[in-house]
Amino acid sequence: MNGPGIPWYLAISAILFSTGIAGVLLRRSPLIVLLSLEIMLNASNLAFVGFSRLFGQMDGQVFALAVMAVAAAEVCVGLGLIVAMARRNLDLDVDRMTELRG
Amino acid sequence: MVNGAWVCLLAPLAGFLAILLAGTRITRRQAGIVSTASVFVGFAGALVAFIDAWTRSPDDRTELTTAWTWLQAGQFKVGLELLIDPLSLVMMLVVTGVGGLIVLYSNGYMAGDDEERRYFAYMAFFVFAMLLLVQGGNLLLLLVGWGLVGLASYLLIGFHHERPSAVAAAKKAFVMNAIGDAVMALAFFLTISQVGSLDYGTVFAAVDDGGLSDTAVTLLALGLLGGAVAKSAQIPLHTWLPDAMEGPTPVSALIHAATMVTAGVYLICRTHPVFEAAPDVQHLAALLGLATLLVAGVIALVQWDIKRVIAYSTMSQIGYMFLGAGIGAYGFAMFHLVTHAFFKALLFLAAGLVIHRLDGEQDIRKMGGLRKSMPYTHATFLIGSLALVGIPIFAGFWSKDAILASALAYGGALGWVLYVGGLLGALLTGLYSFRLYYRVFHGEPAAEAHGAEHHGEGDRSMLVPVGVLAVGSTVVGFLAIPGVWEPFETWLEPVVEPLVTPSTTQEWATSAVAVALGALGILLARRAFLAGRELVPDGAVRTTLEHKLWFDELYHALFERPGQAVAALLRDRVETPVVQGGLDEVAGETLRGATLTSSLQSGLLRTYALAFTVAVGVLTLVFLVVR
Amino acid sequence: MGNFLVWVIWLLAAAACVGTGLRVVTASNPFSSALSLIGNLASLAVLYLLASGEFVAAAQILVYAGAVMVMFLFVIAYLGGRADAPWAGGTRLIQTASVIAATALLSVVFVALMLNADGRLSDEAEVTRAFGSPAEMGRLFLTDHLLAFEITSIVLLVAAVGGVVLGMRSEDEALIDAGNGERA
Numbered sequence: 001m002n003g004p005g006i007p008w009y010l011a012i013s014a015i016l017f018s019t020g021i022a023g024v025l026l027r028r029s030p031l032i033v034l035l036s037l038e039i040m041l042n043a044s045n046l047a048f049v050g051f052s053r054l055f056g057q058m059d060g061q062v063f064a065l066a067v068m069a070v071a072a073a074e075v076c077v078g079l080g081l082i083v084a085m086a087r088r089n090l091d092l093d094v095d096r097m098t099e100l101r102g
Numbered sequence: 103m104v105n106g107a108w109v110c111l112l113a114p115l116a117g118f119l120a121i122l123l124a125g126t127r128i129t130r131r132q133a134g135i136v137s138t139a140s141v142f143v144g145f146a147g148a149l150v151a152f153i154d155a156w157t158r159s160p161d162d163r164t165e166l167t168t169a170w171t172w173l174q175a176g177q178f179k180v181g182l183e184l185l186i187d188p189l190s191l192v193m194m195l196v197v198t199g200v201g202g203l204i205v206l207y208s209n210g211y212m213a214g215d216d217e218e219r220r221y222f223a224y225m226a227f228f229v230f231a232m233l234l235l236v237q238g239g240n241l242l243l244l245l246v247g248w249g250l251v252g253l254a255s256y257l258l259i260g261f262h263h264e265r266p267s268a269v270a271a272a273k274k275a276f277v278m279n280a281i282g283d284a285v286m287a288l289a290f291f292l293t294i295s296q297v298g299s300l301d302y303g304t305v306f307a308a309v310d311d312g313g314l315s316d317t318a319v320t321l322l323a324l325g326l327l328g329g330a331v332a333k334s335a336q337i338p339l340h341t342w343l344p345d346a347m348e349g350p351t352p353v354s355a356l357i358h359a360a361t362m363v364t365a366g367v368y369l370i371c372r373t374h375p376v377f378e379a380a381p382d383v384q385h386l387a388a389l390l391g392l393a394t395l396l397v398a399g400v401i402a403l404v405q406w407d408i409k410r411v412i413a414y415s416t417m418s419q420i421g422y423m424f425l426g427a428g429i430g431a432y433g434f435a436m437f438h439l440v441t442h443a444f445f446k447a448l449l450f451l452a453a454g455l456v457i458h459r460l461d462g463e464q465d466i467r468k469m470g471g472l473r474k475s476m477p478y479t480h481a482t483f484l485i486g487s488l489a490l491v492g493i494p495i496f497a498g499f500w501s502k503d504a505i506l507a508s509a510l511a512y513g514g515a516l517g518w519v520l521y522v523g524g525l526l527g528a529l530l531t532g533l534y535s536f537r538l539y540y541r542v543f544h545g546e547p548a549a550e551a552h553g554a555e556h557h558g559e560g561d562r563s564m565l566v567p568v569g570v571l572a573v574g575s576t577v578v579g580f581l582a583i584p585g586v587w588e589p590f591e592t593w594l595e596p597v598v599e600p601l602v603t604p605s606t607t608q609e610w611a612t613s614a615v616a617v618a619l620g621a622l623g624i625l626l627a628r629r630a631f632l633a634g635r636e637l638v639p640d641g642a643v644r645t646t647l648e649h650k651l652w653f654d655e656l657y658h659a660l661f662e663r664p665g666q667a668v669a670a671l672l673r674d675r676v677e678t679p680v681v682q683g684g685l686d687e688v689a690g691e692t693l694r695g696a697t698l699t700s701s702l703q704s705g706l707l708r709t710y711a712l713a714f715t716v717a718v719g720v721l722t723l724v725f726l727v728v729r
Numbered sequence: 730m731g732n733f734l735v736w737v738i739w740l741l742a743a744a745a746c747v748g749t750g751l752r753v754v755t756a757s758n759p760f761s762s763a764l765s766l767i768g769n770l771a772s773l774a775v776l777y778l779l780a781s782g783e784f785v786a787a788a789q790i791l792v793y794a795g796a797v798m799v800m801f802l803f804v805i806a807y808l809g810g811r812a813d814a815p816w817a818g819g820t821r822l823i824q825t826a827s828v829i830a831a832t833a834l835l836s837v838v839f840v841a842l843m844l845n846a847d848g849r850l851s852d853e854a855e856v857t858r859a860f861g862s863p864a865e866m867g868r869l870f871l872t873d874h875l876l877a878f879e880i881t882s883i884v885l886l887v888a889a890v891g892g893v894v895l896g897m898r899s900e901d902e903a904l905i906d907a908g909n910g911e912r913a
Binding site for chain 2: 826
């Protein structure tokens with residue numbers, strides 16, 4: 001293969017994943033949290049594609065496609081939630097959503 | 103014989119369980135009928151067993167039957183076994199026969215009480231427990247029966263539980279009996295460790311052939327004596343019996359006159375090999391009997407409650423039985439037990455008729471002149487009293503004098519002390535019983551006597567048993583006519599061979615003296631009554647007697663006050679800080695832990711997400727390392 | 730020459746990827762975040778292409794960047810000013826912990842990569858031209874991974890229904906909107 005080897009792909013994937021995690025844990029707006037979540041999903045997609053190339057089997061790419069579909073579904077529901085919250089004039093603040101308090 | 107015995111034992115139990123399970127679904131009358139019937143069925147069983155035994159040869163009259171092995175611990179085995187022999191048959195007949203009559207009487211006496219069913223259930227239970235005691239084939243079953251009759255006594259004394267005096271009396275009875283039970287149990291533990299068994303045969307053999315040390319035998323005998331003294335209300339464990347009169351009159355008749363209190367005498371007779379191996383203890387029994395005989399007799403002279411007089415009389419007569427057993431005259435002691443069951447139960451039931459008629463009045467100062475209004479009761483009461491004093495031909499004459507004659511035959515210092523004391527007791531008996539008789543039935547009716555004339559002497563269910571007992575008190579004595587016909591003695595001989603047998607001369611001589619003294623007592627009582635004065639004049643003596651020789655006060659100071667002090671101390675020093683505090687601490691800590699844990703669930707999604715991340719990180723690390 | 734070109738493009742795309750990724754997470758304006766994410770997706774598509782995943786790259790652009798991100802932008806536009814919120818949340822402790830956690834995760838993977846996983850990551854397989862093609866993808870979906878295919882379709886259906894349900898108005902909301910409408 002021309003170009004960088006698989007470890008490089010995996011490195012990028014790891015960086016993206018950590019960035020996504022940091023975003024999920026640190027940000028306050030649910031919208032940004034969702035975006036960070038997308039970053040994480042894409043990172044895993046990259047890893048899938050990389051490994052698929054390494055082993056020469058397309059199953060990784062198949063799975064990456066499935067992940068994309070599920071991510072789309074999840075975004076749909078998540079955004080629906082955010083819109084519903086906004087419509088009820090709730091603060092779009094993750095720290096305010098404490099109904100899970102034990 | 104065995105089948106009869108099983109029927110005898112289990113019928114009252116079945117009656118008890120039937121009433122218990124039926125609860126309020128049966129009427130009170132039906133409960134009474136069930137109870138009475140079950141006891142009489144028991145009597146039938148005992149009778150069948152008795153007849154069967156009678157037809158056998160004298161050597162063949164003992165049977166030990168085991169239902170199953172009840173307890174087993176290593177080498178130690180205890181079976182659920184019954185011992186049917188002449189001695190237990192005598193007791194079975196007395197318990198179920200007299201018991202049946204008394205339960206029949208209760209049908210009339212307790213009619214109208216709110217809790218009749220409970221009463222009849224307890225009565226049936228008591229009969230069962232007493233039968234277990236006398237039929238038990240080993241010391242452990244005896245102890246079980248012993249404890250159960252104590253329980254029945256507690257339940258029945260405190261039957262009128264809304265009365266604090268009744269509750270207190272029940273507790274007192276139970277606690278004093280518990281002392282006896284504990285002492286007996288300790289003796290049994292010793293037996294198990296020394297002999298390895300509680301079977302009568304094994305224990306008696308070990309005691310006889312010198313396998314046990316003298317100390318062990320003495321301790322065992324003392325333990326048995328302790329239990330007997332508590333159960334039979336002998337000095338020093340006697341203070342519960344007068345208080346036990348708080349129970350209904352039929353209860354007093356059955357438990358505290360005819361049967362339970364005589365269990366001590368039965369015990370000594372049953373375990374006589376042990377006592378014979380520890381003669382000092384046996385003599386102690388006789389002396390305790392003498393002491394009780396005299397003390398109870400004098401206290402009875404100052405009592406105003408009709409039932410208390412009869413209770414002290416019971417104590418005194420059991421003293422006679424202990425005296426007899428203490429010198430080895432087992433047959434006569436048992437004979438006196440039988441006759442006493444008849445006339446004492448008779449006295450109690452007749453007293454019950456009086457009390458019932460006078461709507462609960464028990465103070466003899468408020469009675470009088472009932473001779474005319476209650477002729478039947480008067481006649482039966484008189485018969486009972488005459489039997490008690492030992493006037494020929496009535497039952498007490500034959501039995502009491504036989505014991506005294508045995509004391510005479512025993513000889514030695516002990517024999518003479520017992521003999522003279524016993525004769526003195528005969529005088530006392532005459533005094534107190536006829537003081538009672540004259541007060542109740544003669545003279546003018548007291549001003550406060552508010553007996554209703556509207557009902558007759560009593561229900562038939564009450565009168566019939568009284569009559570039967572009166573007849574019994576008259577004829578039962580004839581089972582031992584010295585020198586002529588002594589079937590009772592011969593019946594018991596194979597099982598309990600007496601240590602002394604008085605000669606016919608001794609017996610008739612003693613009888614003459616005793617009857618004379620008894621008659622003297624009657625005359626003195628009559629004179630005092632007609633003169634309108636009491637036999638014991640007011641003064642220090644009378645006060646002491648009225649306080650029952652200060653026994654209650656002594657026990658209160660010696661045991662109750664220190665006991666309560668210790669209990670209070672423990673409560674303040676141990677219970678409250680340690681136990682209560684400990685529990686509080688545990689609860690507090692749990693609560694604190696829970697609060698701490700719940701703070702983990704902050705509701706902040708952020709924290710949860712952080713936790714996920716950390717977990718993922720750790721897992722990744724683990725996978726990488728372990729790979 | 731070809732290899733060099735590949736390397737250059739790869740490095741550029743990787744840099745863009747990482748940069749836009751950081752921008753997504755750090756931008757205070759959600760609109761900037763969304764736009765950065767689009768950039769991220771695009772650079773990822775380039776990386777996919779370089780790894781012979783043509784179909785996946787195309788799907789990434791069409792589905793992700795084309796549909797999902799458009800949804801995001803619609804919502805951000807709808808929310809308008811309400812989407813702005815203070816940047817970071819949680820206590821100082823949690824913030825520090827989060828950064829540490831993310832870094833730790835990163836380091837773990839890097840260490841693993843450096844150790845080269847026993848050399849297993851070095852041998853790339855030879856691939857044919859058919860690798861990454863739609864035909865091959867379709868074949869796999871309809872044979873080996875049919876179940877995943879079907880379930881994914883159900884998931885999408887559920888999501889669609891969920892989206893509709895979440896968007897339904899309740900009665901008081903209708904009243905509020907009606908009231909707003911009158912005033913407006």
